[in-house]
Every structure is written in C-alpha cells, then in structure tokens.
Amino acid sequence: MARVVGSPQRISAGRRLAALAVVGAFTIAACSSDSDSGSSAGDSSGSSSDKALVIARGMDVNSLDPSRAYCDTCQIYMTAVYETLIGLDDDNTTLVPRLATAWESNAEQTEFTFTLDPTAKFADGSAVTSADVKYSWERLAGLQGSASYLVGSIEAIDTPDDGTVKVTLSASNSAFLAQVNAGYLGIMNKKVAEANGATTDPTTDKAEEWFLANSAGSGPYTLKSYAAGAELRLERNDAYWGAAPAFPEVIIKETPQAVTQRQQLEEGSVDIAMQISNDVAAGMSGSDVVVEQVPSFNFVYLALSPGAAGGEELTPEVREAIRLALDYDGLVDATVGGAGQPQASPIPNGFAGTDGLAAPKQDLAKAQDLLTAAGVTTLTLDATYPSLNVYGVDFSTAMQKVQTDLKAVGIELQLNPVEISVWADKITTDGIPVTMLYFAPDHTDSSQYVQYFGMLEGSQWQGWTRADPVPEQADLLDQALAEQDPAARADLYQALANSMIADQLIIPVVNPNLFLASRSDIKGMHYSACCNLDLARLSRG
Amino acid sequence: MPLLLLGIASIVFLVSRLTPADPLVSIVGERNLNNPEVVAAAKARWGLDQSVFVQYFTYMKNLLHGDMGTSFTTRRPVLSDLGDRLPATLELTFCALSFGILFGIGLGVLAARRRNRLTDHVARLFALIGSSLPAFWAGLLVLYVFYAKLGWLPGPGRINPRATAPDHITGFYTIDSLLTGDFATFKDSVLHLVLPASVLGWGVVGIVSRLVRASLLDEFSMEYVRVARAMGLRERTVVNTHALRNALLPTITIVAFTFAFLLTGAVLTETVFSWPGVGSYAVSASRKLDFPAIIGVTILGGVAFLITNLVSDIAYALADPRIRLS
Numbered sequence: 001m002a003r004v005v006g007s008p009q010r011i012s013a014g015r016r017l018a019a020l021a022v023v024g025a026f027t028i029a030a031c032s033s034d035s036d037s038g039s040s041a042g043d044s045s046g047s048s049s050d051k052a053l054v055i056a057r058g059m060d061v062n063s064l065d066p067s068r069a070y071c072d073t074c075q076i077y078m079t080a081v082y083e084t085l086i087g088l089d090d091d092n093t094t095l096v097p098r099l100a101t102a103w104e105s106n107a108e109q110t111e112f113t114f115t116l117d118p119t120a121k122f123a124d125g126s127a128v129t130s131a132d133v134k135y136s137w138e139r140l141a142g143l144q145g146s147a148s149y150l151v152g153s154i155e156a157i158d159t160p161d162d163g164t165v166k167v168t169l170s171a172s173n174s175a176f177l178a179q180v181n182a183g184y185l186g187i188m189n190k191k192v193a194e195a196n197g198a199t200t201d202p203t204t205d206k207a208e209e210w211f212l213a214n215s216a217g218s219g220p221y222t223l224k225s226y227a228a229g230a231e232l233r234l235e236r237n238d239a240y241w242g243a244a245p246a247f248p249e250v251i252i253k254e255t256p257q258a259v260t261q262r263q264q265l266e267e268g269s270v271d272i273a274m275q276i277s278n279d280v281a282a283g284m285s286g287s288d289v290v291v292e293q294v295p296s297f298n299f300v301y302l303a304l305s306p307g308a309a310g311g312e313e314l315t316p317e318v319r320e321a322i323r324l325a326l327d328y329d330g331l332v333d334a335t336v337g338g339a340g341q342p343q344a345s346p347i348p349n350g351f352a353g354t355d356g357l358a359a360p361k362q363d364l365a366k367a368q369d370l371l372t373a374a375g376v377t378t379l380t381l382d383a384t385y386p387s388l389n390v391y392g393v394d395f396s397t398a399m400q401k402v403q404t405d406l407k408a409v410g411i412e413l414q415l416n417p418v419e420i421s422v423w424a425d426k427i428t429t430d431g432i433p434v435t436m437l438y439f440a441p442d443h444t445d446s447s448q449y450v451q452y453f454g455m456l457e458g459s460q461w462q463g464w465t466r467a468d469p470v471p472e473q474a475d476l477l478d479q480a481l482a483e484q485d486p487a488a489r490a491d492l493y494q495a496l497a498n499s500m501i502a503d504q505l506i507i508p509v510v511n512p513n514l515f516l517a518s519r520s521d522i523k524g525m526h527y528s529a530c531c532n533l534d535l536a537r538l539s540r541g
Numbered sequence: 542m543p544l545l546l547l548g549i550a551s552i553v554f555l556v557s558r559l560t561p562a563d564p565l566v567s568i569v570g571e572r573n574l575n576n577p578e579v580v581a582a583a584k585a586r587w588g589l590d591q592s593v594f595v596q597y598f599t600y601m602k603n604l605l606h607g608d609m610g611t612s613f614t615t616r617r618p619v620l621s622d623l624g625d626r627l628p629a630t631l632e633l634t635f636c637a638l639s640f641g642i643l644f645g646i647g648l649g650v651l652a653a654r655r656r657n658r659l660t661d662h663v664a665r666l667f668a669l670i671g672s673s674l675p676a677f678w679a680g681l682l683v684l685y686v687f688y689a690k691l692g693w694l695p696g697p698g699r700i701n702p703r704a705t706a707p708d709h710i711t712g713f714y715t716i717d718s719l720l721t722g723d724f725a726t727f728k729d730s731v732l733h734l735v736l737p738a739s740v741l742g743w744g745v746v747g748i749v750s751r752l753v754r755a756s757l758l759d760e761f762s763m764e765y766v767r768v769a770r771a772m773g774l775r776e777r778t779v780v781n782t783h784a785l786r787n788a789l790l791p792t793i794t795i796v797a798f799t800f801a802f803l804l805t806g807a808v809l810t811e812t813v814f815s816w817p818g819v820g821s822y823a824v825s826a827s828r829k830l831d832f833p834a835i836i837g838v839t840i841l842g843g844v845a846f847l848i849t850n851l852v853s854d855i856a857y858a859l860a861d862p863r864i865r866l867s
Contacts, residue, residue, distance in 0.1 A: 054702045062570070063616050070570055144582030146570045202582050208616050227625065228615040229825060230817035253702045255815060260697050263689050269702045386571075421830040424566035428574055437571065452572065463575040 052249040053522075053538060056264050057274035058256035062146070064226060065211040066188050067139045067198075070146035072440065072532055073232070073252065075183045079531035080234055080250070082186025082217035085114050085133065085165075086177060092350075092444060092529040095177055099128055099187060099218065100165075109172040109482055112180075114165040122189040122218045123237045130159035135190040135200070137167075142200035147184035150442065172482035174489060175445035182443040183531050189216040220245040220536040230254050234535070246539035258392075262517070265289055271522050271540075274533070276515040277392035278339040288520050293339060294527050296514040297348045298391045298440045300335070302326075302402060302507040307466020308431025310382050317374040319504035324367035325409045326402065326509065328360050334401040335393045336512045343508035345497035346439075346453035352446045352486070353493025360507075367409045380412040383434040384426055387417040390438045391512045398509060399436055427464055436509075444529050446493040450477050453506045454496065465505050473499050549843045550604060551597070553836045558593050560830065565589070567829035568613050587613065600836075609840070610833030614825060619837035622822060627841070628712025629699060630811070630818030634803045636738035641745020642796060646789070648746060649753025650780060656758065664750060672747035679740045680813035687736060694736055697815035700729045737814040741807055745799050752795055756788035763787075790861055797853030798846075805842040 060071040066082045085100035100114040120128040134157040141151045153173050158166040169176060179185065188198075193216050197206030215223035220242065221234035232252040236245055253270065255261050258280040261273035266289055276284070276291065284291050304322060306314040314322075328342035343349055344357035371377075383403070388395045396417055403413040413434060418426075426432055442448060454477065455462045455470040462469055473496060480492035500506060516525045524537040565583060566574060573579040584590040588599060603610060609619035652664040688696040699714055700706060707717040707726050714730035760766060761784060769779045804819075811820035819838060826834035 052703065056702065062568075062614065065616075068616075144579050146573045146579060148579060149573075149576065202586055209618075212615075212617060227817065228617070228622070229626075229821055251702065253698070254817070255697070255702075257697075257815075260684075260815065263696055264702060267692075269696075419562065419828055419830075420571065421562035421564060421566050421828075422560075424571060424574055425561055425563035428563060439572075458575070460572065460575045 051247060051540070052251050053247040053272070053535070053540070054270040055250065055252045055272045055274060056255035056261040056270040057252060059229075059232065059252060059254050061226075061228065061232070063208060063211070064215075064223065065145075065208040066136065066184070066186050066217070067143045067148075068145040068208060070184065075530070075532040076252070076535065077223075077232065077234075078183035078186045079219070079528075079533075080221040080535040081215045081219040081223060082136075082183070082188060083120075083219045084181055084183065084186050085116075086181045088181050088444060088528060088530045090526065092527075095181055099133075103177065105177075105484075107484065109174045109176070109484065110169045112167045112169070112176055114167075114180075116163045116165065117241075118163055119241050120218055121239065121241045122192070122216065123222045123239055124189065124192060124216075125239050126189065126191065127162070128187060128218050129162040130165045131162070132187050132190045133157070133165045134159050135193070136187045137185065139188075139193075139198065139200045139205075140185065143202050143205060147182070147442070150179045150182055150184055172478070173447075174481050174483055175443070175447040178443040178445035178530075181530050184442065186217060186219070189218070192216040221250060224249065243536075245536045247535075250535050265517055265519065268519065271519045272525070272533075272538075273517040275392075276517045277389075278337040278513075278515070279392075281339075281515045281517065282337070284517065290516075290518055290520050290522075290525075292516040292525065293513045294516060295341070295350065296391065296440075296512060296527060297350060297529055298438065298514070299343050299348050299508050299511045300390065300393045300395070300398060300436065300438045301346065302509055303432075303435050303437060303461065303465065304505050304507070305431050305433055305435070305465040305467070306505075308427075308433045308464075311431065311433030313376065313379055314381075314433060315374060316504060317370045318376055318379070321367040321370040321374070321376075321409060322406060322411065323360065323504050323507050324363045324370070325411070326360070326405050326507070327362045328509070330362075330405070331398060331401050331509045335398045335510050339392075339515075340510050340512040343511040345501050346506045346508060347446050347449045347493060347497045347500075348441075348508075348511055351441075351444075351449070351493070352490040353495075353497050355490070355494070357494070357497060357501075362405075364408060371409055371411075376410070378410050378412065380414060381433045382416065383413040383436075384416040384418055384423060384432045385436040386420040386423040388420065388438070391440075391514070393438070393510060393512055395436050402436075402509070431464060431466055441529055446496075447477065447481060450480075450493070450496050450500070453500055455500075455503055455505070461506060467503070467505055470499065470503065545847065546840055546843050547601070547604075550601070550836055550840055553839045554597055554600060554832070555593075557830070557832050557835055558596070562830050564613060564830040564832060567831060600833075609837040612826070612834045612837075613831040614829050614834065619833045622834065623819060623837055623841055625712075626817060626819045626822050629816060630804060630807055630820060632713045632715065633734065633737055633741065633807060633811070633816060633818060634800065636734045637741035637803055637807075638745060638796070638800055640738050640742035641799070642749055644742070645746045645749025646753050646785075646792075648750035650757060650785060652750065652754040653757035653761070654776070654780060661754075664754070668747035668750045670747075671743035671745075674743070676740055676744075676809040677813050679743065680737070680810055683736050683740060684813070695729070695733050697813075699733055699816065700726060701733075704729055737810050737816055740813075741803060741810045745796075745803070748795060748799060749792060752792055753785075753788055756791055757784055760784040760788045790857070793856050794853050797849045797856065801842075801846045801849040804845045 059073045061073050062071050063069045083099050087096045087098040089096050099116055099120050101117045102115040105112045137151050141148050153169045154167055155170040156168040196210040199205045212226055220237055220240050222237045224233040224235040226232050234250040236248045258275055258277045262280050264270040265273040281291050304314050304319050305311045332338055332340045342359045344359055347353050385395055385399055399415050403415055406413055452460050454473045455467055456474050457469045476492055476496045480489050483489045514527050518525050521540050523539045523541050528534055568583045569579050588596055612619050612622055615622055648664045652661045655661050687694045704726060707714055707721050707723050710717045710720055715727060718726035718730060766784050769783055808820040808824055811818045812824050823838040
C-alpha cells in the first residue's frame with residue numbers, strides 16, 4: 001500500500017556513502033593527469049606503451065595458425081612472426097636471404113636446394129633446422145588451408161642435414177622461389193607446434209586455438225595477445241637472431257572505418273592508418289601526418305561469364321563490345337578520384353609481362369559496330385556483385401558507372417548488390433553473367449594470375465565463367481614455369497597477358513593506388529608485394 | 542526455459558541453413574571456392590559435408606553438453622567468444638540504461654509538473670527524437686560533433702588505442718581499472734562510454750520519460766496527492782516522495798525489457814563505435830554466415846529476455862506488496 005503522508009525520507013548513511021564513493025572515484029579519475037591517461041581526445045600519449053607502434057586497420061584475420069592463415073592482415077602477421085626462407089627487397093622484385101643464406105635450382109626448375117643460416121633460431125632459442133622447414137610446408141599442404149596451393153607442386157622434401165632443405169617438385173615451377181617468399185610459407189618451430197597439438201593431418205590437428213594465443217616462429221616479433229574484432233598485439237622477440245626491431249610492441253587495432261582511422265592518426269592515438277581511401281586522404285593535412293600515394297598491385301575487375309545462366313549472349317563479339325564501351329579513365333575517377341590507373345590485363349602493371357601493354361581505351365563507335373554485327377540491339381544482363389568496399393573502391397559506385405557506360409551501347413545491367421556469402425552461393429551454382437571482384441597478390445610471380453584468371457582446365461575463373469579452356473594458355477604457362485631466363489619468362493607472360501585480354505572474360509576496371517598514411521616520425525613506410533607491410537622495417541625517429 | 546531455448550536454437554539453425562548463401566566463402570575465401578581439395582577439407586572440418594539433419598542433431602547434442610560449436614570466423618569456441626565479448630556489451634548496456642532511466646525519470650517528472658507548457662513540449666520532442674532516431678545516424682552525428690569537430694570526447698573503442706586494457710577481473714573496464722587502482726584507465730574507459738551509452742540510452746530516455754509522465758499525471762489525480770498538497774507539503778516532496786514512487790511501478794517492467802532489448806539491440810551502436818561486444822560479433826557473424834556464432838548470439842538473446850522477464854517479476858513483487866510471488 002502506498003504511503004499517503006509523512007515526512008520526507010532521509011537518505012540513509014549507506015546510500016550517502018555509496019554516492020560519495022562514486023563521486024570520489026570520478027573526481028580522482030578526472031584529476032588524473034592527462035599525460036598518463038592516454039584517454040582524452042587528441043591525447044597521443046599512452047599509459048604503458050609509450051613506445052608501442054599502433055596501427056589502425058580493419059582486420060580480416062581468418063586464423064593465426066601459420067598453416068591456415070590467409071588474409072591481408074595475416075600477411076603482415078606472418079612476416080613479423082614466422083620468417084620465410086627468402087625475403088623481398090624494397091624493389092618488390094629482388095629476392096634476398098632470410099632464413100636461407102643461399103638457394104639454387106636445377107635447369108628444369110624441378111629441384112630447389114636451400115642452405116639455412118646456422119645462426120637462425122626461434123623465439124624459444126632453439127635453432128631453425130631443415131626439419132622445421134619440412135614440417136611447416138608439409139603441414140601447410142596437409143591441412144589444405146587456403147594458402148596450401150602455394151606448396152601444391154611439392155612432391156618431396158629431403159633434409160640431408162640440419163642446414164639443408166632439398167625440395168623436389170612434381171613439375172617445373174620457376175615461380176617456386178617467389179612462392180617461398182610469400183609470408184604464408186613462414187617456418188614454425190616443429191617441436192613447439194607438435195607439443196601443442198599440431199599435426200599435418202586435418203583430422204587430428206588440434207593446434208589452431210593454441211596458435212590464436214601463442215606463436216612459434218623465428219621472426220622479430222612474437223604474438224602477445226589477440227582479441228578477434230578488437231586488437232592484435234605483438235611484442236619484440238628479445239631472442240631475435242637478426243637485427244632487433246625498433247618497437248617493443250606493435251598493436252594493430254580493429255578500426256574498420258577509414259574516417260576513424262584518419263581521425264585517430266591526426267590526433268596521434270595511432271601511428272599508421274592502413275586503409276585510407278582517396279576521399280578520406282583528400283583533406284588530410286598538417287605537419288604531424290605524412291600521406292604518400294604509391295601504386296599497388298591490387299585491382300578490381302569485371303568478370304563476364306558466357307556459361308552462366310542468363311549469360312548465353314555474351315559471345316566474344318559482345319564481350320569485346322563491353323570492353324570497348326567502358327570509360328576506363330572515368331572509372332578511375334569515379335571510384336578512386338583519379339588515384340589509380342587503368343590496367344591492361346589480369347596481370348597487374350609492374351609484374352613480369354606487362355611492360356608495353358597498352359592501357360584499355362573506350363571506343364563507343366567500335367563497340368556499337370560490334371553489337372550491330374552480332375545482331376544485338378538490346379541486351380539485359382544480371383549483374384549480381386558482392387557489396388564490398390575494397391582498397392578504397394566501392395563496388396556499387398564502380399558498377400553504377402559500368403551500368404551507365406554500357407547503357408550507351410544498349411546493354412542494360414540489372415545491378416544486384418548482395419552479401420559475399422550470397423554471391424558465392426550464386427556464382428558456384430548458377431553462375432553470374434556480369435560481376436565484380438578484386439585481387440591482391442600472394443607473391444611476386446605472374447603465374448598466380450594465369451592460374452587464377454586464365455582459361456586453364458579447372459582454374460577458378462574457367463570454372464566460374466564456364467568458358468572453354470584455352471590450351472594455348474596452358475602451353476605458354478608450362479613454358480614460363482620451365483624457363484629460367486627472366487627476360488624470356490617475361491615474354492611468355494606477355495603472350496599470356498595478351499591471350500587473357502583476347503578472352504574478354506576478365507576486364508580490369510581500376511588499379512587503385514595505395515595511401516601510406518603515418519605520423520611524421522614513423523620511418524620506413526612501404527608497400528610490399530609479398531607481405532603488405534614489414535613491421536621490422538619501421539622505426540620512430 | 543531449456544525447452545524454449547532449444548526451440549529458438551532449432552528455428553535459427555534451420556532458417557540459417559535454408560538461406561541461399563554459402564558460408565564456405567568466409568572459411569576458405571572466395572579465391573579457393575573452385576579448389577576442390579581446399580573446399581572438401583573445409584567442409585569435412587566444419588561438418589558441412591553432412592546432411593542438414595545430421596548437422597542439426599550433432600549441433601543439438603553438443604548444445605545439450607554446453608558446446609555451442611566453434612566459430613567459422615574467429616576459430617574459437619562460440620561460448621568463449623561470447624564470454625569475452627559479453628562484459629563489453631553489459632558495461633555499455635548498464636551505462637546506457639542508467640543514463641536512460643536517470644534522464645528519463647527526470648524528464649518525465651519535469652514534463653508532468655509542467656504539463657502542456659513549453660517544458661513539456663520540449664521534453665516530448667526530445668523523447669520523440671530519441672525514440673525515432675536511427676542509432677547509426679545518431680552515433681555518426683555525435684562522433685562527428687563531439688569527437689571529430691570539438692574534440693571533447695574520445696572516439697570509437699573501449700579505451701585509447703595506445704592504452705593497455707586493465708587486468709581481467711570482471712571484464713568491465715571501469716570496474717577492473719578501479720579495482721586495480723588504475724585511475725587513468727578508469728577515466729579513459731568512462732570517457733569512451735559517454736558517447737555510445739548516450740546514443741544507446743537516448744531511446745530509453747524517450748520511453749521512460751513518456752511513461753513516467755503519464756503515470757505521474759494519473760497519480761496527481763489521486764486523493765492522497767490532493768491530501769498531501771492540502772496539508773501544505775512542498776510540491777517537490779509531494780512529487781518525489783509520494784507520487785513518483787507509485788508512478789515508477791509500471792516503469793519497472795518496461796525497464797527490464799528495455800535492458801534485454803538494449804543487450805541484443807546494441808548491434809548498430811557497437812558497429813558505429815567499434816565496440817568489441819556481442820552486437821558487433823553478431824554483425825560479423827551474420828555477414829559471414831557464421832552459423833555457430835549466429836545461433837550462439839540468438840540463444841544469448843533468448844536467455845537475456847527470459848532472465849529479465851524473471852527479474853522484472855521479482856522486482857515488481859518487491860516494489861508492490863500487493864503482488865505475491867508464487
């Protein structure tokens with residue numbers, strides 16, 4: 001029953017005490033010096049990690065198990081924690097020693113021998129031996145993770161002694177050294193991995209969860225902690241056998257939005273913002289921040305699938321008409337504000353075989369003539385695409401521009417943006433006549449593009465386009481993989497690039513530049529074709 | 542309750558499997574979808590090579606043993622993921638609810654005492670905006686104004702990117718930092734809570750204030766209020782001590798359910814503020830069709846509603862002696 005009358009309730013002593021405690025706590029907090037809080041907006045100091053390198057990026061980590069990891073952030077992580085036998089120089093071309101001091105191959109490119117550096121050791125102090133190399137690569141192949149294709153050609157790995165690794169391939173593969181240079185082929189400590197449940201058999205391997213909290217590599221950093229969707233922390237490997245890295249700790253913070261990355265960089269709460277898009281970079285200024293624009297090897301492409309349901313009218317003539325109808329410079333402007341360039345073939349600018357390839361140009365008159373000759377007056381095509389924003393390219397913006405360009409020659413695209421899981425289901429079942437996707441390299445050899453985009457029997461896009469295989473491409477690739485001479489190999493890849501252009505199935509629409517955004521005191525910012533960003537090369541000064 | 546949760550899990554399981562989408566893309570990546578060896582290994586590992594019914598019974602059997610499965614994307618047990626992320630969501634939800642209740646009651650009282658005057662109209666407008674404004678838009682707006690432009694408050698995340706999280710005791714950064722005497726981190730975490738909690742709690746302000754206003758106006762017409770006023774008690778005493786206490790009874794139920802809604806509905810706020818809680822986990826799981834994680838979050842939501850329902854009943858009985866628990 002409610003009280004009707006009475007004197008006002010007195011606040012009890014307990015309540016007063018609780019209130020005082022709360023007020024007191026806030027007061028103490030408020031009075032804490034800003035210099036040690038690391039909290040206020042614009043405050044660039046930190047409480048316990050003053051010298052840590054903080055990186056803002058949208059992480060896409062699928063795993064931290066070196067045999068299962070496959071993502072852009074994984075490339076950074078693997079390079080920092082699990083060293084490869086061979087490294088990549090600043091020019092993104094020259095191979096340099098890492099765990100291996102020397103390597104050689106036979107003339108047929110089927111046998112490769114690596115000599116390990118006897119001073120190389122893991123974070124626990126044990127030596128890196130040939131047994132570790134054999135185990136790492138056999139586990140990568142055995143678990144059939146996404147990067148396992150990189151070791152798919154290995155037939156046998158022999159370890160005549162602790163310091164020598166001899167690899168026999170099932171076929172000639174001149175790209176093998178470039179593949180060895182990929183971060184995914186990093187070497188793990190066999191003894192430590194096995195002690196924590198690792199095997200080379202996917203049905204018995206139990207180590208993935210352990211690898212999410214621990215590491216077993218020989219790199220300059222070790223894993224300190226990982227919280228999915230929040231942060232990845234690396235700490236300096238104090239037992240590192242090479243030159244000690246500059247930072248005691250590296251923190252990669254989950255920051256998906258480019259705008260937030262920019263704000264945090266400008267206020268100094270992070271040192272590097274990794275996914276700054278052109279529109280966000282446009283307004284960045286100030287002496288504390290450096291933004292450099294460099295060409296990348298990433299690209300976004302249009303894919304035409306004549307074998308997909310509804311794509312039957314995508315004959316070679318119609319496909320060529322589509323290629324000629326696109327306004328490539330306009331696409332670069334529309335998607336990345338001009339911060340990029342058109343790309344001639346599915347092998348990106350800068351890779352072997354692309355020298356001298358003419359950039360694609362719009363030719364509406366010729367496109368119209370081709371369509372008229374093919375008897376096509378109006379054509380409506382399903383254009384389902386994954387709703388993504390990759391490398392600063394918004395797929396919806398790009399597809400709308402493509403739609404506008406094609407409308408000028410009487411081709412109507414029915415745009416249908418979907419989640420990538422829905423897109424994946426559709427492209428693997430019915431196929432999609434016109435779609436859009438992206439590609440970033442795993443290593444530095446052109447063969448990966450031919451194996452993915454070429455019309456080779458069973459290749460990814462031969463399967464998705466349902467187009468007939470092109471035997472000429474398989475022959476050219478075999479020759480390139482057997483060729484030792486770089487110049488001759490480049491010629492073969494150029495022939496492959498031209499053959500893929502002639503297919504008119506994969507049409508690159510933009511090769512976006514990369515924005516390297518960092519605080520001005522960060523030195524060594526770079527873009528690596530194999531590894532994205534090599535943390536050991538960064539310093540503050 | 543267990544039967545209800547099993548029902549929820551069954552429905553979500555079957556609906557998610559009927560979706561015309563392929564979860565393999567989040568496991569092997571789009572580049573390997575045509576790689577038969579990789580696809581076969583992934584299907585075998587995650588049980589996707591089994592029929593839906595086998596998958597269903599396996600999942601239910603494991604669920605009855607407390608195993609919610611392993612997330613496709615984080616590669617960790619879903620139960621561990623939820624355990625790690627729940628404190629962040631609870632901390633945000635408690636703060637949002639506290640903000641919502643305190644301001645909602647205050648605004649409701651003010652509106653009732655100044656009925657049909659300017660204050661009442663302004664309070665109604667404020668409540669209406671809070672209830673109808675999309676959280677993502679409000680979040681972006683306050684981030685732009687208070688973080689990017691004015692620099693008064695910190696941006697996304699639970700603490701400054703450079704700061705180290707306090708030692709894990711409860712998982713609430715505010716409490717853990719206080720317990721460990723780390724007042725700098727306490728201040729940091731409180732400041733980081735202000736914007737997301739305000740955005741999330743604004744909707745609660747709207748609901749509570751309108752409810753309190755209506756209840757108070759009912760109470761004002763009661764005889765005991767007229768008697769109290771006739772006895773010469775100050776208006777503040779009449780309202781705060783007598784009328785408000787009775788007017789708050791219906792609010793208890795609403796607040797309890799609002800808590801559950803906030804807990805499961807913090808999705809957009811957590812996404813905008815990069816808040817590593819259950820909401821952002823749910824978004825990521827949904828986008829990647831991470832079945833185990835989706836079902837885990839749904840079960841958690843179901844548990845939250847059931848518990849808050851129970852707490853609401855108990856609280857109501859405690860607050861109103863006329864109601865007896867049986």
